[in-house]
Amino acid sequence: MSEGTFGDLTSTLPPWTCPAWLSFATGKNPGKLGVYGWDYIDPPDPTSLFDWSVFKFNPIWEIIGRAGMKSAVIGLPLTYPPKPVDGVLVSGFPAPAGKKDYTYPPELLHEIEPLVGQGYGPEPGVTNPEFMRGGVSGFMRTLEAHTQKTAAITRHILKHHSVDLAISVFVATDRVQHNLWHMMDESHPRFEQKWLGRANPVLTVYRQIDRAVSSVLEAVETDTNVIIMSDHGFGAFHGMFYINAWLMQQGFLALKPGLTVGHKAGFIDRLLNSDAPIFSGARKAAAGIGLFELAKRIRGKDSGLVSPELESFSRLYGLIDWPKTKAIGLEGDRIYLNRRGMSTGEYGKTRDDIIAGLKRITDPASGEPVVNAIHTCDEIYGESPLGRAPDILFAMSDYTYQQKLGLSPELWQIPFRLSGGHRLEGLLMMKGPQVKSRARLNGRIIDVAPTILHMLDVPIPVTVDGVVLKGAFREDSDLYGRDVRHQGSDTREALRGKIRGLRQTGKLSVQERMTDG
Numbered sequence: 001m002s003e004g005t006f007g008d009l010t011s012t013l014p015p016w017t018c019p020a021w022l023s024f025a026t027g028k029n030p031g032k033l034g035v036y037g038w039d040y041i042d043p044p045d046p047t048s049l050f051d052w053s054v055f056k057f058n059p060i061w062e063i064i065g066r067a068g069m070k071s072a073v074i075g076l077p078l079t080y081p082p083k084p085v086d087g088v089l090v091s092g093f094p095a096p097a098g099k100k101d102y103t104y105p106p107e108l109l110h111e112i113e114p115l116v117g118q119g120y121g122p123e124p125g126v127t128n129p130e131f132m133r134g135g136v137s138g139f140m141r142t143l144e145a146h147t148q149k150t151a152a153i154t155r156h157i158l159k160h161h162s163v164d165l166a167i168s169v170f171v172a173t174d175r176v177q178h179n180l181w182h183m184m185d186e187s188h189p190r191f192e193q194k195w196l197g198r199a200n201p202v203l204t205v206y207r208q209i210d211r212a213v214s215s216v217l218e219a220v221e222t223d224t225n226v227i228i229m230s231d232h233g234f235g236a237f238h239g240m241f242y243i244n245a246w247l248m249q250q251g252f253l254a255l256k257p258g259l260t261v262g263h264k265a266g267f268i269d270r271l272l273n274s275d276a277p278i279f280s281g282a283r284k285a286a287a288g289i290g291l292f293e294l295a296k297r298i299r300g301k302d303s304g305l306v307s308p309e310l311e312s313f314s315r316l317y318g319l320i321d322w323p324k325t326k327a328i329g330l331e332g333d334r335i336y337l338n339r340r341g342m343s344t345g346e347y348g349k350t351r352d353d354i355i356a357g358l359k360r361i362t363d364p365a366s367g368e369p370v371v372n373a374i375h376t377c378d379e380i381y382g383e384s385p386l387g388r389a390p391d392i393l394f395a396m397s398d399y400t401y402q403q404k405l406g407l408s409p410e411l412w413q414i415p416f417r418l419s420g421g422h423r424l425e426g427l428l429m430m431k432g433p434q435v436k437s438r439a440r441l442n443g444r445i446i447d448v449a450p451t452i453l454h455m456l457d458v459p460i461p462v463t464v465d466g467v468v469l470k471g472a473f474r475e476d477s478d479l480y481g482r483d484v485r486h487q488g489s490d491t492r493e494a495l496r497g498k499i500r501g502l503r504q505t506g507k508l509s510v511q512e513r514m515t516d517g
Helices: 017-026 060-065 108-116 135-160 172-183 201-217 243-249 264-273 277-288 291-303 308-317 344-360 377-381 445-455 492-505 510-516
Strands: 005-010 039-042 045-049 071-074 087-090 165-168 226-229 233-236 239-242 327-330 334-337 371-376 392-396 401-404 420-423 425-431
Touching: 005 445, 017 060, 017 445, 060 071, 060 165, 060 445, 071 135, 087 108, 108 135, 135 165, 135 172, 135 201, 172 201, 172 233, 172 420, 226 445, 233 425, 239 243, 243 327, 334 344, 344 371, 344 392, 371 377, 377 392
Parallel strands: 071 087, 071 165, 239 401
Antiparallel strands: 005 425, 039 045, 226 425, 233 420, 327 334, 334 392, 371 392
């Protein structure tokens, strides 16, 4: 911050890991990617989970690869299973537990295992501290070890692989804020006075990340351009709202004949989330013998890419009476309308009725209206988004409350085992030879990719939604004065890139070099 420019970085809507990291990688909004969460849904068709194998767009490392440049991508979420890259790649979350196929090229695994051990995985392997042996201390030790291993991998690759672009993601800040926000936030309902004066776990993790970043920067040349960013921000999270239970109460969702909502699911939720002594004691006993961690390993090994939210949603999906259902909710504060058989007029009326109902929902604590932001599909993604975009997006008290997929007799689940949640405003910091010093600059996550391409002097695809953050550069610099170039219809740049790549690999003969000249 003292040597460069910094400010807020606005995430995607919704501000979740997926699609935010994909928008970072491409410079495109989710409507052009067809990715609005971890899942794909088109009611009443079954939902499915995304992974890297189904994505059909070009991230920045592929774009610069065509220009003859190489990249190192380390720990970036959604890059499993790994695809061939011009350079090296270490997959990020959500790679399955116990897998060894998370690197490209595959032999890269043999380079990094001596640094991190054979038990390393792209995901730290933490769950809520209440479900882990060692509690908060065990949780923090696991996160610190993963941060150190990520830094070690990054330093090794920067030292032994020549790359033009390096991307490395540290996930510990996300995990600690989700799980332990309440231990640093005195206004949080779960804060306890006994924590005053103790080490702040969130600040502790930030200091660990700071040291890790410092060690990485020591491994690069001093004139290297550096960007530090997050895919979203964070804030207090107080509890869950059962969106599908509400839709059912409002008459927009129906279950198959003979089915009713019982209290069994509610009991499980109380077992996992309640602060009542009987439930917290049961969790502590189960965590002490490693029961939760064993269950997580077994589930991850058997089912590959696992999302507990989608598992509960899949169970709910089979209970729904689709001919009588007009709408359904999905994680990420999204509502999808069942468009099958809906006329244009009925669609508009149903959407308006749901929006009007959302505005009437009140905060269980204050009694005031709780939904403070509502967006429709066309407002956010345009008139022709790719794939099946959500029909309605909404936020409760700026994401202080979020949506739970299952059904319950009660609409609210407060407290919840997570105490921190995503926010729209993430962070951005940049420094480099041509970057301004001590300057404020706000941007959007879709602006990062075109800014990187501009810094590398690679033409930007015309389909990119983001813009180059020229305000980061000194007015007397080349990066500020240089025109922003976009990819046109001719192939001259692609051909030049291939020639540069052949020269670097020694596959271009003397005669061919003369012809190029």
